[in-house]
Amino acid sequence: MTASLYRLMLRSQLTRARVAGLLALGAVGIVTGLAIGSSEVVNHQLAGTRFIDTFGLALLAPVATLIFASAALGDPNEDGTLVYIWLRPVPRWRVVLAAIASSITVTLPIVVGPLLVAAAVTGAGADLVRATAVSASVAVVAYSAVFVALGLRVKRALMWGLLYVLIWEGFVAQANSSAARLAIRSYTRSLLSDIADVYLRLADVSFRAAWLVPLIAAIVAGGYATVRLTRQDVA
């Protein structure tokens, strides 16, 4: 039952335009990584890690995940097809789980694949590749759950999600470490920093918290989406 929903959501999220656009963005990352790798900077490890942080964790991971995850339940909710899922004896948590899982399935290769290549070609070494794999994966999982819930909660979730990513995470949360605690990016950046062993500003969350908080955020978001789906009116 969950598998059927998962396949349905996978097919509905995977549109050529979305995939092509995001692969193009990933390609930009790879080209930039090549540029870093072939440049004569003194510290490729530092330059590469900063690049993965500012491009991969601040832009590609959240935006790509937003595009797919917010559509997983947001599109059916807005176009009225949610009724064909809602009016079935399927526990709501399974619907939310299928949405999050399908979003992760689609987003993970689109985000992590190009970022791994980009990290590798920067010449920063294997630590950065490992750090990129872990931090980007954690980011995709956490953002998937959060943006699935957002898609269910608000209309024009894409716009609200972009505001969160660009204004909150990209600007407000950069002001100080207190504000940074309320941004997923701080935790994924800390993972990147810890595993790559490179200092990054505002990447001062403990290793355990850097794992746990995104996971807890995903669980809370999934729980909220389940409650929301149970109680909301369906068009």
Place this chain on the structure above:
Amino acid sequence: MTDLAAAPPPPHQAVVAVEQVSKWFGDVVAVSEVSFSIGPGVTALLGPNGAGKSTVLRMLAGLTSPSQGSVRVLGRDPHRDLEFTSKVGLVPQQDALFEMLTAFEFVKLAATLLRVGDPAEAAEVALNEVGLEPDDRRRVASFSKGMRQRVRIAQAIVHQPQILLLDEPLTGLDPRQRLHLIDLFQKLGAEGRTVVVSSHVLDEVERFGSRVLVLAQGRLAAEGDFHAIRELMDDRPHRIRVRADRPRALASGLLAGDGVVAVRLDGADAVIVDTVDAARFRRAIARTANDAGARLYEVMPLDDDLESVFRYLVGS
């Protein structure tokens, strides 16, 4: 409300019980203090666009809960009971489907989620019932409006639900398909299922020949058997055109009769009569014409259709 319930007995077994239900969205009252019960068989929910039919159906399906009052379907609260969803089939009004699926995939998905034993076989049967080819490999995105509507109906009947809620189900269908589906709904009703069909087209309701609930401006304007509607048609003010060879003489004779409230000449060979008692008028017209020395050519009601009844009910 116009009470038509005296003619037919109320349903013995109330599958749907709606008591003093109101539903509002912000300042807009969609449904106001509506009460009715529905038993097995076909029941038509009749009313103009915006009358609250879809809101009532959505509450019956559990898609939304009433702001006030109670809705019980099979003795359950449809908004809170997850298992209830396996007993109901809904044809929603909105056009959207999962566009990337074929009709077979769409209906089979519904059967799978509804835990039907053999989803593929059930999907085939349902698609055949509505006159669609299970082997059609085209995506529903390329389907005509009528085909899309039949896909919606197929997904609603794929699990042979106890309750079938159909929101304007004949929209977009050609006359042959309409007849086919009306037969299907009547067959399901005759099997003991509860079929609730909403429509703003009175001709459709007349074909269902069923119990009727009339909604107007969010309120229940009338309820009863279709035959009671027919009786109401006789009881309400009527307009009748009578063609005769001596219309002036006939008009004088008609004015003297009971129940005739107005008579006017219509061309050289006809009079138009407004009467409050159509049955008595029909019985008396031949004698009145004879007394006036007029030969009758034609007696034709000008508003003998459900549209007129509906206007009358809403107006009252």
